[in-house]
Amino acid sequence: MSFGEIDQLCINTIRILAVDMTFQANSGHPGAPMGLAPVAHVLFNKFMKFNPKNPKWANRDRFVLSNGHACALQYILLHLYGYDMTMEDLKNFRQVNSKTPGHPENHISGIEVTTGPLGQGFSNAVGLALAQTHTSATFNKDQFDVINNYTYVFTGDGCLMEGVASEAASLAGHLKLGNLICIYDDNHISIDGDTNCAFTEDVDKRFEAYGWQTFVVEKGDTDLESISAAIEKARKVRDKPSIIRLRTTIGFGSKIAGTGKVHGSPLSKEDAMHVKSIFGFDSEKSFQVPDIVYEFYRKTATKGAKVEKEWNILFSEYENKYSSEAAQLKRRLTGKLPEGWEKSLPTYSPEDKAIASRTLSQTIIEKLAHVIPEFICGSADLTGSNLTRWKDAVDFQHPSTGLGDYSGRYVRYGVREHAMAGLMNGMAAYGTIIPAGGTFLNFISYAAGSVRLSALSHHQVIYIATHDSIGLGEDGPTHQPIETMAHFRALPNMMVWRPADGNETSAAYYIALTERGKPTIMALSRQNLPQLSGSTIGKAIKGGYTLLETHEKADITLISTGSEVGICVDAVKILKMQGIKARVVSLPCWEVFDTQSKDYKLSVLPDDIPILSVEVYSTLGWEKYSHEQFGINTFGASGPYKDVYKKYDFIPEGIAKRAAQTVEFWKDVKPIRSPLNRAFEQLI
Amino acid sequence: MSFGEIDQLCINTIRILAVDMTFQANSGHPGAPMGLAPVAHVLFNKFMKFNPKNPKWANRDRFVLSNGHACALQYILLHLYGYDMTMEDLKNFRQVNSKTPGHPENHISGIEVTTGPLGQGFSNAVGLALAQTHTSATFNKDQFDVINNYTYVFTGDGCLMEGVASEAASLAGHLKLGNLICIYDDNHISIDGDTNCAFTEDVDKRFEAYGWQTFVVEKGDTDLESISAAIEKARKVRDKPSIIRLRTTIGFGSKIAGTGKVHGSPLSKEDAMHVKSIFGFDSEKSFQVPDIVYEFYRKTATKGAKVEKEWNILFSEYENKYSSEAAQLKRRLTGKLPEGWEKSLPTYSPEDKAIASRTLSQTIIEKLAHVIPEFICGSADLTGSNLTRWKDAVDFQHPSTGLGDYSGRYVRYGVREHAMAGLMNGMAAYGTIIPAGGTFLNFISYAAGSVRLSALSHHQVIYIATHDSIGLGEDGPTHQPIETMAHFRALPNMMVWRPADGNETSAAYYIALTERGKPTIMALSRQNLPQLSGSTIGKAIKGGYTLLETHEKADITLISTGSEVGICVDAVKILKMQGIKARVVSLPCWEVFDTQSKDYKLSVLPDDIPILSVEVYSTLGWEKYSHEQFGINTFGASGPYKDVYKKYDFIPEGIAKRAAQTVEFWKDVKPIRSPLNRAFEQLI
Numbered sequence A, B: 001m002s003f004g005e006i007d008q009l010c011i012n013t014i015r016i017l018a019v020d021m022t023f024q025a026n027s028g029h030p031g032a033p034m035g036l037a038p039v040a041h042v043l044f045n046k047f048m049k050f051n052p053k054n055p056k057w058a059n060r061d062r063f064v065l066s067n068g069h070a071c072a073l074q075y076i077l078l079h080l081y082g083y084d085m086t087m088e089d090l091k092n093f094r095q096v097n098s099k100t101p102g103h104p105e106n107h108i109s110g111i112e113v114t115t116g117p118l119g120q121g122f123s124n125a126v127g128l129a130l131a132q133t134h135t136s137a138t139f140n141k142d143q144f145d146v147i148n149n150y151t152y153v154f155t156g157d158g159c160l161m162e163g164v165a166s167e168a169a170s171l172a173g174h175l176k177l178g179n180l181i182c183i184y185d186d187n188h189i190s191i192d193g194d195t196n197c198a199f200t201e202d203v204d205k206r207f208e209a210y211g212w213q214t215f216v217v218e219k220g221d222t223d224l225e226s227i228s229a230a231i232e233k234a235r236k237v238r239d240k241p242s243i244i245r246l247r248t249t250i251g252f253g254s255k256i257a258g259t260g261k262v263h264g265s266p267l268s269k270e271d272a273m274h275v276k277s278i279f280g281f282d283s284e285k286s287f288q289v290p291d292i293v294y295e296f297y298r299k300t301a302t303k304g305a306k307v308e309k310e311w312n313i314l315f316s317e318y319e320n321k322y323s324s325e326a327a328q329l330k331r332r333l334t335g336k337l338p339e340g341w342e343k344s345l346p347t348y349s350p351e352d353k354a355i356a357s358r359t360l361s362q363t364i365i366e367k368l369a370h371v372i373p374e375f376i377c378g379s380a381d382l383t384g385s386n387l388t389r390w391k392d393a394v395d396f397q398h399p400s401t402g403l404g405d406y407s408g409r410y411v412r413y414g415v416r417e418h419a420m421a422g423l424m425n426g427m428a429a430y431g432t433i434i435p436a437g438g439t440f441l442n443f444i445s446y447a448a449g450s451v452r453l454s455a456l457s458h459h460q461v462i463y464i465a466t467h468d469s470i471g472l473g474e475d476g477p478t479h480q481p482i483e484t485m486a487h488f489r490a491l492p493n494m495m496v497w498r499p500a501d502g503n504e505t506s507a508a509y510y511i512a513l514t515e516r517g518k519p520t521i522m523a524l525s526r527q528n529l530p531q532l533s534g535s536t537i538g539k540a541i542k543g544g545y546t547l548l549e550t551h552e553k554a555d556i557t558l559i560s561t562g563s564e565v566g567i568c569v570d571a572v573k574i575l576k577m578q579g580i581k582a583r584v585v586s587l588p589c590w591e592v593f594d595t596q597s598k599d600y601k602l603s604v605l606p607d608d609i610p611i612l613s614v615e616v617y618s619t620l621g622w623e624k625y626s627h628e629q630f631g632i633n634t635f636g637a638s639g640p641y642k643d644v645y646k647k648y649d650f651i652p653e654g655i656a657k658r659a660a661q662t663v664e665f666w667k668d669v670k671p672i673r674s675p676l677n678r679a680f681e682q683l684i
């Protein structure tokens, strides 16, 4: 297939639509869509395998716009190919409640992952490619390449400067992900102007160092043949990811083409008219799409539908021959867990010995690995500390390494927390995997950019965050989280769990696995925790519950999480000797507790009893559930963990002292209202 | 100088001390110190310029242990050279309140920067090198190289896998920082075992791609001559940073040398004895330092003192000849600001027009740049959005670029938020610079790892965080912070400012510049904000103050920050028509307000009046200052900012409605206690 006038017309149509959308919105980024229109046209028309009428087709090629500010381009393509994206939607670009927000969001049909925060899409793409590689290695059979899609990612200079993309690129090279093709919009412009001012490294050489195949297209604005040839060649490289560096002109066609001015603001009216006229469009009209352009794109869409139909036939044959594999793949794609998986979650009684919650988690992982095949685990180079690997796990590695194979389900992310999170978002988005990855809780913060997108995008990703407090001891304040829980509890849609014992750890995994639209951070202790009397999985899955009730009306409620719950139980004994009746509430997950009925919540945190929260972190936010707060609003200390707990008075005596102060302080307030009672509903 | 038996004895002494320290602590990392002892010995003894008796000497060479877990090595060196580090301190390794915590902390004499979180030290080193380069370009004169120190950084595989180090390395290459020498401990081991499992890139090639000079020493365990020669050569490369890849054996001397087992746990008793015996020490004794080893190191220390003395003479001559430069340098080193600088802070009255706080910040920066020469600003590729550059600013660039020079005070960080923060920590640590850098508030989260260390290390770093809320409008939820303020407000020692108008923005800069031991995040609006009646710099520097007081006792206090304060003032008018008397408190900085006297704070948030907080973020934490909270506990939306504010009801009517509900809800509680009244003091 060679290119003709119609291709040029299509490309220019994309360009002027991008000009119109940003002009109408009086906001947005026309430059990148104008520069990327040619490669987008060639890629989608000639190479991409997709069916706009079934955007969730399992074996579709995945497309990621890592430079998400260029989203006008993506919306235009969705419209032209006949996805659920109308011309009206394009006209509503960047308006409240539109289908065309300022950056692509994955709830929009045809958009795989939410992008915009730079570097994220790139690492998502590596995750999508990893997921494809694993899924094909798991399910494909001789003559049945049921899963063989490519992942294409567009990236600009910005993404490639971001550390998260560097981490992901190094890992993708190590893993030899041959189905991953990156198209780098080398336009020499970033927001600060010419990339000469900050970005002068040799990108090709860097990617070669990572183990990528590199290609260059010098005339990316016009040379469709070379663009096509480069993609063709990249597709043939099967044992390395590829990057095609495409020299383009940002804002091609505009009077300010090739300058930073065309990056982030609409063109002037005059320039917009100019662009239309040089591309042969009516300079007075807006949102023009020639009929033959629609026809041309719809033809590709029809071809895509046909390709899916052929795949469906292939899959039927596969189903006949490999029924259990097919059933499993279908099950995984629908998001259903295997029947009865939850029976493998261990339960504990107070007689069982004290165990660190990271070890409790390990026991669960050991079992899950054998009953949930879509559970893919890993660690950012802390396997032996996070305890994330099961005994007979196979590493996800290129077979040539001798260290594993592509059907392996344990990922060695290296010391790359941010990329781990970015990859896991992509893996979750692929649709056949539930990814979990470990690091220390304190270093989840390194991944904050991606963790935020897990929550915003409703990706089911499990962060196994061990060494969750000053209780890690000797590593000291550089490794001891203080602000971390407040950070992630404030993140909407994120479930932050901090289980206090074995039953609560099982409950945390139960919810993490069954809530398909929410990510989880699992804060786990390094130190041993006793198995508590009063904890059950059934109670803990409510996010918060009464662990220890008093017979008569209590004088105080102690509310706590994780390793401090057991210390609170000990404090109750001291208080009893002082004549103070204390009840204990365990609140392992705020997000989940908040979704319970008001009646239930008030039964846990009733009126007329002052509440003291106890947790070895910043107290910030605990006022939501308590009248007084015992926490650490400063940094931790290096030392054996018991000494560190003592230093901060997190011992039964320290808690009892503050509980008594709380009772005293609140005795003259009437009524003492549970903090759950509020004057008005929150926006959630 | 060639090497002899004494050198070997010194090196082995370091190794067995590291074995003893970790053994005694029953915790820590013996492997890396044992592997790095030779290069540490050669570097400190032959090349490093330092005086243990004056660890703050301005022109000392800077040493950074980016693989901070190897800190036993650094503590041992400090001890042997006669810094304030006794044998007793070594024996107290990793104990509470010791001078030898689990990772190096910069309050310890002789330690430049706090390290441990991987990749941080590396980027700090780039910042130290940048600071040196700038300081020398600013102060050195013909024949007066008063500032010519090198920065040396040790790094392991872990640091080099981290994105923050990749970003910093790319930038260091771009900036051609010839005074920076990195020694890479290429020991093929990380926590997960052989680096083959996750880190197989060609590191040399990658650093060449960044523009670094690379060197390799194959026998890093034994070949002191080659180590020395490589450092020698690296010192001569003046227009590029250098990296020396040193092949070493982790845990050299141990029975488990070269394996992951020697990385993060003490040796067994037997192995510890084995190491001592093969190195010719008494295997039964611990903490042995032969006298000749002490003598040898103290000789180097004496030489260092002499070098400083010579420099003092040079500096005296410099002072005679260039008195104003010398006075400025001395002033900067003491941390004093120029006399009267604060007069340049603008003040505003309500008649002045509405201005976005990012623009108010720009006005201040424009002035500060001319009165505070140590103020070095920059942006992570958002200069035109953050408004961080002043009109006649010169970029910090290698002169060959034609884009600036090394005396330039505006840094183009590229899209590298994390490295920007890591560099700024190093720049602040150098001692002659107050660094400020811009990005969107939402992307400060990308830099969370370094921001945390700004706070922990008491670095005076100013984060200029514009586009601070849903008020950024069209860019949408991927760019709109929700959890960010809770995150950083929970971070101890961090001043998070969110000024509401011009006077508050001036106050924020006043405190950010005068508080020398605290970093600042300055959350600034994209949208225009009115100049408020009742705001003054004098009030705002208290962190919180009564903006609008009622004549009679108020029915409610509205407390708010930034862009919502003005909306609260409008809500008061609506409430007045409903017969509700409302007062307004502006709380631009919690951290600073918290340090005021209790009396003052209670005058701002008095008892007996219910308090409603109003802020377009997660409500988490606001319970600390209010009885009811109006916020956004979900993600934002893309659209023109006024539409977005309306969508979430952040309009005067929406606030008034909730204020009325608050008054109603609290009317039956007696007493209504100001939330500032607590049952006990917090740990801070």
Ligand SMILES: [Ca+2]
Pocket: A156, A157, A158, A185, A186, A187, A188, A189, A190
């Ligand atoms: Ca670009």
Ligand SMILES: [Ca+2]
Pocket: B156, B157, B158, B185, B186, B187, B188, B189, B190
């Ligand atoms: Ca290593």
